[in-house]
Amino acid sequence: MWIRKPVDLLYFEHAVLRVRYSIALSLMDNCEEKAIQLLQETHRFVVDWHAKIEDKYFFPLLGDKARPFTNDHLLIEKYGSSAISQRRRDWIERYVKIVLDHNLNEERELFPILSLEDNALEKIFEEAKAYPNYSSITGLRLED
Template sequence: MMFRDPISLLKFEHSVIRVRSGIILRTLECEEGWKLFEELHSFVVGWHARVEDLYVFPLLGEESKPFSNDHMLISKYGDAVLKERRRDWAERYIKILLDHNLNEELKLFKAKEVDPSVMEKIISNMTKYGPYENFTGIRLEDIRGVS
């Protein structure tokens, strides 16, 4: 599996987020579900949204601004969910997150191309984000296209 451009990588990450969200919704009744929720929120805020904000959205122009604003709200809301551990809030967070990602794909990523050279910057940053491989199931070598 190789990702040659940032949009393909971000869409793949959206898929991982969707799958993990489904698992979380089925396991919030136990401690493991909350651990998975925390991992999801950490990935979204610490990696995924950050990459979009730093590397991709600046290349997509003003129409990406509302999506960047969403990231701030998702971050704050997720922190509150973890603090309060309310299932209804967690369910709402996941709905907001999945709707946000779908809207990115339909409205922002659909007809846009991002300079593939941005991938090198993303990959360089990825080496500093330790949980990436465990969260997504893909290795840095897979993204670079190196065996």
């Protein structure tokens, strides 16, 4: 497996999110139901898994530098839930942009300075095994 450090997992999940959101947006015109379903599933993954793992394992190491990113997680949760439930394409596009910009800023500002014990990856993977559909969402087999 090429994910050897905890931060590698964050980069990987960000890539998965870029792909899933791109597919969902491309489906909005012809297959709105499938697009909304994909958006809902991806949003739940962001809120219930990805952001929580960042807030739990990574951001406490960075102190005040991470505070704006933690605050972004609250915005992403609220705005995304509203945009998707209202099925407003303009809101959904804005929501996706917010998430992707947030992730890019994390990659530029936080990930290069993150240093987490490698055994934390094992703890995160154990938690991921309990997250519903983690493997089907990310394509990552956790048994390996």
